[in-house]
Amino acid sequence: MNSQLSLTTAYIAAALFLIFSTSCTTTTVDKYHETNLKLNLTGSDNIVVLGRRHYSDYETEPDFIACIGKRLVKGKNIGVISEPAFMDSVYPWFEPRTAPLGLKRLNKMLNEPMIAKPIHAQNIRYMIWIDGSTQTTDKEGSVSCAIGPGGGGCFGFATWEKEAVYEAIIWDLNSITENGRVKVNAKGSSYMIAIGLPIPIIAQVQDQACEGIGDQLKTFFAS
Amino acid sequence: MSIQIKSSLNAITLTALFALASCATHIEVTGAFPRAISEQLPINSVLVFDNAFRTYKFEVYEGKEVSIAVGQTQVDLFTVVANSMFEATTVADAMPTSSKADLIVVPNVEDVQISIPYSSQLKVFEVWIKYNLQVFGPDGEPIADWIMTAYGKTPTKFLKSDGEALNQAAIVALRDAGAHFIIGFARVPEISQWLDGKRLRSGGQSHVAL
Numbered sequence: 143m144n145s146q147l148s149l150t151t152a153y154i155a156a157a158l159f160l161i162f163s164t165s166c167t168t169t170t171v172d173k174y175h176e177t178n179l180k181l182n183l184t185g186s187d188n189i190v191v192l193g194r195r196h197y198s199d200y201e202t203e204p205d206f207i208a209c210i211g212k213r214l215v216k217g218k219n220i221g222v223i224s225e226p227a228f229m230d231s232v233y234p235w236f237e238p239r240t241a242p243l244g245l246k247r248l249n250k251m252l253n254e255p256m257i258a259k260p261i262h263a264q265n266i267r268y269m270i271w272i273d274g275s276t277q278t279t280d281k282e283g284s285v286s287c288a289i290g291p292g293g294g295g296c297f298g299f300a301t302w303e304k305e306a307v308y309e310a311i312i313w314d315l316n317s318i319t320e321n322g323r324v325k326v327n328a329k330g331s332s333y334m335i336a337i338g339l340p341i342p343i344i345a346q347v348q349d350q351a352c353e354g355i356g357d358q359l360k361t362f363f364a365s
Numbered sequence: 366m367s368i369q370i371k372s373s374l375n376a377i378t379l380t381a382l383f384a385l386a387s388c389a390t391h392i393e394v395t396g397a398f399p400r401a402i403s404e405q406l407p408i409n410s411v412l413v414f415d416n417a418f419r420t421y422k423f424e425v426y427e428g429k430e431v432s433i434a435v436g437q438t439q440v441d442l443f444t445v446v447a448n449s450m451f452e453a454t455t456v457a458d459a460m461p462t463s464s465k466a467d468l469i470v471v472p473n474v475e476d477v478q479i480s481i482p483y484s485s486q487l488k489v490f491e492v493w494i495k496y497n498l499q500v501f502g503p504d505g506e507p508i509a510d511w512i513m514t515a516y517g518k519t520p521t522k523f524l525k526s527d528g529e530a531l532n533q534a535a536i537v538a539l540r541d542a543g544a545h546f547i548i549g550f551a552r553v554p555e556i557s558q559w560l561d562g563k564r565l566r567s568g569g570q571s572h573v574a575l
Binding site for chain 2: 195199200201203205230231232233234235237238239240256257260275277278
């Protein structure tokens with residue numbers, strides 16, 4: 143009886159310790175403005191946020207791009223065109239194979255009326271390129287689960303670390319210039335403890351990175 | 366006793382079904398493609414999609430069992446792209462014996478390869494498609510024959526199934542095939558020569574190649 147009670151107490155203590163000691167994500171944000179002036183956005187101007195997808199070993203996650211778009215809109219009068227809608231409107235000129243990697247090529251593309259037309263039709267003034275990804279950097283421990291005729295359960299302890307590294311670059315499509323950069327680095331540890339039922343305690347690394355980069359990008363714009 | 370045996374059998378069946386379901390991935394690629402931005406060439410084209418192309422299915426049984434049916438979706442892609450590239454396009458099931466068209470385009474799938482995190486240890490699902498594109502004149506005389514590769518990948522995501530991820534990677538690969546076809550078509554030396562001979566290429570076409 144006593145040993146059962148101490149096991150339950152230990153289980154609750156471990157769960158509480160994990161709940162309070164985790165969800166800790168360290169986020170570092172660096173930003174660089176080309177000038178001290180805020181970027182102008184008139185009432186009809188829009189922004190498009192796009193992910194870089196040309197590297198072979200990683201890919202900027204589409205849901206991260208959508209998250210930044212939502213963050214930009216929140217609390218500010220900024221119009222954001224969604225990435226899939228923009229990609230469809232200019233297909234095939236912003237696919238991983240064809241997307242401009244520099245301003246020189248963007249200028250060339252905008253000088254081509256049939257490519258410039260749908261971009262201007264959507265009143266896109268700024269293009270924000272996001273490059274990076276969230277990776278699992280370390281893993282330890284293990285959780286095993288078993289199922290049998292009498293029921294099932296899990297036992298073990300696992301921990302893993304995630305790191306999100308992203309860079310945003312703002313391009314002005316009117317002046318074909320770069321206006322600034324924001325870099326974010328977020329790290330966090332997640333845990334899973336299982337005594338019968340698995341209890342995951344997940345660090346929201348990507349969400350923190352999105353919040354950090356989105357909030358800093360907002361400071362670039364005047365509206 | 367019989368209740369115990371029944372519940373044991375149920376548990377075994379459930380476990381077996383779960384194990385089987387987690388081992389095999391079968392998908393029929395679905396997706397839509399937007400109209401492409403391309404200077405329309407004043408060409409009347411015929412697209413020939415034979416049965417093998419229309420029903421193409423990639424299957425792999427080593428390690429994890431995976432099958433991807435891309436047939437109908439690639440027919441949709443080439444139809445949309447050709448409609449954007451050429452002034453008029455018709456679709457046929459077999460090579461026409463004689464045609465009033467300027468060009469007959471026959472795409473074939475040479476190879477499909479996939480890579481999944483289970484085997485590659487990378488956090489991305491990848492799909493490669495290798496096409497052999499053959500272009501013939503109205504009387505069936507060969508004009509050009511070239512290999513075109515397409516690539517698509519998608520990152521892994523918590524609670525996203527392998528099927529969903531592979532479908533997304535295949536759609537990215539097909540979009541890439543469309544981009545490659547549009548940009549590369551007039552750059553194929555034989556096609557370029559044929560276009561110059563027919564004086565069909567406008568100033569804009571080479572400019573769009575960027």
